Amino acid sequence: MNQPxxxxxxxxxxxxxxxxxxxxxxxxxHRDVAVDSLRRLRATPLPTLMTLLVIAIALALPAGxxxxxxxxxxxxxxxxxxxxxxxxxxxxxxDAQGRALATQLAERVDVKxxxxxxxxxxxxxxxxxxxxxxxxxxxxxNPLPAVIVVYPAHDTLEQAQKLRDDLARKTEVDEAQLDAxxxxxxxxxxxxxxxxVLALSIGLGLAVLLVIVNTIRLGIENRRDEIVIVKLVGAxxxxxxxxxxxxxxxxxxxGSLIALLLIQALLLWLDGPVxxxxxxxxxxFALAGLGLGTGLLTIVGSVLVxxxxxxxxxxxHLRAIEPG
Amino acid sequence: MISLxxxxxxxxxxxxxxxxxxxxxxxxxxxxxxxxxxxGKSTLLKLIMxxxxxxxxxxxVCGQNIAHIPRSAIPYHRRQIGMVHxxxxxxxxxxVYDNVALPLLxxxxxxRDTGRRVRAALDKVGLLDKENLNPATLSGGEQQRVGxxxxxxxxxxxxxxxEPTGNLDPxxxxxxxxxxxQFAQVGTTVxxxxxxxxxxxxxxxxxxxxxxxxxxxxxxDREHL
Numbered sequence: 001m002n003q004p005x006x007x008x009x010x011x012x013x014x015x016x017x018x019x020x021x022x023x024x025x026x027x028x029x030h031r032d033v034a035v036d037s038l039r040r041l042r043a044t045p046l047p048t049l050m051t052l053l054v055i056a057i058a059l060a061l062p063a064g065x066x067x068x069x070x071x072x073x074x075x076x077x078x079x080x081x082x083x084x085x086x087x088x089x090x091x092x093x094x095d096a097q098g099r100a101l102a103t104q105l106a107e108r109v110d111v112k113x114x115x116x117x118x119x120x121x122x123x124x125x126x127x128x129x130x131x132x133x134x135x136x137x138x139x140x141x142n143p144l145p146a147v148i149v150v151y152p153a154h155d156t157l158e159q160a161q162k163l164r165d166d167l168a169r170k171t172e173v174d175e176a177q178l179d180a181x182x183x184x185x186x187x188x189x190x191x192x193x194x195x196x197v198l199a200l201s202i203g204l205g206l207a208v209l210l211v212i213v214n215t216i217r218l219g220i221e222n223r224r225d226e227i228v229i230v231k232l233v234g235a236x237x238x239x240x241x242x243x244x245x246x247x248x249x250x251x252x253x254x255g256s257l258i259a260l261l262l263i264q265a266l267l268l269w270l271d272g273p274v275x276x277x278x279x280x281x282x283x284x285f286a287l288a289g290l291g292l293g294t295g296l297l298t299i300v301g302s303v304l305v306x307x308x309x310x311x312x313x314x315x316x317h318l319r320a321i322e323p324g
Numbered sequence: 325m326i327s328l329x330x331x332x333x334x335x336x337x338x339x340x341x342x343x344x345x346x347x348x349x350x351x352x353x354x355x356x357x358x359x360x361x362x363x364g365k366s367t368l369l370k371l372i373m374x375x376x377x378x379x380x381x382x383x384x385v386c387g388q389n390i391a392h393i394p395r396s397a398i399p400y401h402r403r404q405i406g407m408v409h410x411x412x413x414x415x416x417x418x419x420v421y422d423n424v425a426l427p428l429l430x431x432x433x434x435x436r437d438t439g440r441r442v443r444a445a446l447d448k449v450g451l452l453d454k455e456n457l458n459p460a461t462l463s464g465g466e467q468q469r470v471g472x473x474x475x476x477x478x479x480x481x482x483x484x485x486x487e488p489t490g491n492l493d494p495x496x497x498x499x500x501x502x503x504x505x506q507f508a509q510v511g512t513t514v515x516x517x518x519x520x521x522x523x524x525x526x527x528x529x530x531x532x533x534x535x536x537x538x539x540x541x542x543x544x545d546r547e548h549l
Contacts (some may be wrong), residue, residue, distance in 0.1 A: 025432035080501040229413050232373070233474070234403035235395070238387040 019084040020191040023032055030242070037246040049216050055255025055302070056263050058208050060262040063298055066261060067290050070195045072186070082162040083180030089150040089166055093245045095119075095146065101172055102148045110153050110163055117147040131186060157184050205305060212251055212309030213316075226320045240318055245310045252306020263290055268321045325351045325482055325513040326372065331381030331391075333367050333537075341367040343537045345381070349515065354508040356524050357517040358549075359534035365517045366499070368534070370484055372515075373407060383449060385529055387482050401433055406475030406512075410469045410484040414459040414474075420446070420463060421455040422471045445473040458525045465496040472503060476512075483507055485516045497523060521549055 041048045062283075089098050095118055108115035111112035117125070122144040133234050150158045150167065157180055168176035220227070227240055278285040290298070325347040333342040342364045349355055359365050370376040371383065374390060383391045395402065411453035415425050424445055428438045446452045449469035454462065459470050468488065477484060477510050485504065488498035501523070508514045518524065524531060525546055533549075 021434055022432045025434060028435075029432070031427070224416055225413075229415060229428065230430060231399070231548060232402065232407060232409075232413065234399045234401075235430045236399045238428055239399075249495070287335075323373070324370060 010207055011274065014047065022311045026241060029239075033242045034246050034249075037243045038250055040243075040248055041247065049138035051211060051251060052254045052258055054211050055208050056258035057252060058204040058211075059259035059298060060266075062252070063259060063290060063294070064263045064266055065193070065200065066294070067195065067267065067288070069190055071288055073190055074288060076150045083152060083178065083183070085150040085160065085167060086162045086177045086179060087150060087170075087173045088177070089146045089148065089172050089174045094147065094182075097172060098146045098148065105150060105261065107149065108258055110159065112151045112153045114151070115149040117149065119144055119146045122147060157187075169286075170229070186256055192247070205301075208252075208302070208305050209309045209312075212248055212306055214315045215251065216248055216310045217317055219244060219247060220313065224321055227318070228323045229323075230267060232323045241259050241311075241314045243315050244318075245307060248306040248308075248310025249303055250306070251309075252303040255306070256302030259289065259302070260295055260298065275302065304317070325353070326385060326515070327382075329382040329384075330380050330382055331371065331460035333371060333376065333379045334379045337479060339395075342358045342371070347532060347539065347542055349513050350513045351513055351532065352508055354504060354514040355516070355530045355532060356527075357532045357534070358519055358521075358524060359517055360519065364536040364537040365519075365534060366486070366535075369407075369484055369515075369517055372482075372484060373405060374401055379415065391524040399430075403427065403478060404480055404482065405532040406478065406483045408468070408471050408475045408483070408488050408530075410490050412459075412471045414467060414470055416458060418458075418461070419456050420459050420470050423459055424455075424477050425471055427474060427478045428483060436472075441477050441479075442473075445477040448476070448506075449473045460508050461468075464491050468492065468496075469503075470498065472500070475509060481512060482515045483512050483532050485514070487518055487520075489518065489520060493520075497527075524549065 039194075089101075093101075098118070099116050100116045104112055106114045119142050123136065125143050126144060127136060140238040150163065152163050153158070160178055160180060161184075163174050230240060255280060267287055267289055274285075274287050328345045328347055331342060331345040332340070334340050344440060345368070351508055357365055357368065371378050372385060374393075376392050381391065385401065387549050388401070389400055415426070421442055424442045425438050428441060433441070443452060443455070446455055451462075451466060451469055451473065454466065459467055460482065462470065472485075472488070475485075483504070488500055488504075492500065497520075504514045504516065516529075530543060530544060531546070531549075532539060
């Protein structure tokens with residue numbers, strides 16, 4: 001039945017490509033696809049910009065909050081080490097008793113040193129610092145108690161707290177006050193803030209991921225015909241996937257860059273008022289930015305989320321688009 | 325070049341699209357594949373392109389048994405086969421040149437080689453002067469020829485055409501058939517699926533006829549067609 005075909009020649013020669021050429025083309029193809037996917041994004045500026053802004057805002061929120069918390073932390077840095085306990089002595093305690101107690105307390109292992117401030121010195125200091133000397137003169141009697149300032153031997157607030165509780169039980173002591181209490185409260189709040197930033201980062205990172213998955217999904221749907229055709233002429237899955245992965249990468253990169261700009265703008269906007277407040281407190285405090293490390297981390301993280309989003313979208317939808 | 329042994333295809337819904345097919349196509353052979361719609365022509369082409377997998381049997385294409393090759397090997401299989409589609413399947417967001425260059429781009433040819441091959445293919449189909457046009461601006465016959473140029477640009481050993489003359493007048497059909505003949509002359513196996521009886525009668529190529537998924541005719545006989 002099968003007759004020999006007429007004119008059988010040596011057969012068509014199959015095109016051969018060396019590995020070196022293949023690698024060069026692969027590299028060129030990556031460059032072309034990267035440029036082409038960027039061009040496609042630019043071709044639809046408004047939808048692209050909206051997607052980028054959604055990503056940028058979602059990134060700027062936790063990153064901006066992080067910057068603010070870091071700034072408050074620098075503001076309060078170095079204060080926890082300087083915690084001190086002020087012991088206000090009872091009126092019945094004599095000057096000699098007070099000095100004796102101060103010396104005695106200085107012997108304790110959990111105390112670095114003590115300083116005794118007599119009622120007279122306290123009054124003088126108060127006069128100097130407050131400028132209310134004339135009014136105090138009118139009072140006739142010194143209303144200020146003697147104070148023993150106790151410097152704890154250990155740095156941590158917990159140990160200072162324990163020391164305060166211990167010293168408060170002494171009969172000579174009317175009231176014991178840990179001067180670092182507000183720092184402690186601030187630290188608790190900052191720890192809470194950090195947790196909040198983490199939760200916000202995870203939540204909004206997930207939102208960014210979903211935005212990118214959905215955007216890439218639409219892109220795949222729009223290029224359905226093209227995908228079918230390139231698959232018919234022998235495109236591998238990697239080839240089909242590549243433009244979409246680059247699109248995800250661009251979204252991540254663009255979104256994070258805009259987010260960094262937003263944070264920078266916020267800092268510039270806050271800088272004036274912050275300087276004014278710092279000047280009032282005679283502080284040299286200056287607002288710090290996100291920093292190179294955190295900035296890079298934001299960019300890299302965002303690019304990875306972009307790639308992951310694209311990979312998820314592609315995985316989910318590309319296999320469904322087959323010729324036939 | 326193409327060899328089928330006891331090939332059957334049963335779809336998931338139970339329909340028997342192809343039943344126990346046996347035939348062999350030699351290098352440089354030009355063959356018609358015919359049958360009514362639903363006879364199994366499209367299914368057979370899909371099996372050869374690995375758009376579908378056979379349910380049973382062995383399929384050798386270019387010396388390789390493709391019935392069970394892994395999914396990841398399918399693209400490389402398709403690069404060995406040029407396919408001309410009834411609906412052209414051209415991309416209208418790029419030029420004629422870029423359409424024809426697509427298989428070479430995917431296979432990783434250098435730009436220099438690509439240019440040479442694309443122009444040779446376009447020259448072959450007589451569209452060298454239209455390389456920078458958008459295929460949407462071309463006539464149906466010209467679009468078909470762009471599709472043929474794309475199918476042969478990689479110098480495949482097998483060329484498959486699905487209703488290549490479907491929407492064309494006899495004169496244009498003759499031109500297309502002439503092109504196919506030239507490819508067969510240089511050793512390409514050409515398989516043309518068509519239900520155009522007039523076309524089949526005008527040429528004396530080997531004929532495979534399907535009916536309800538069975539091969540009912542294989543030879544040069546045109547009687548009672």
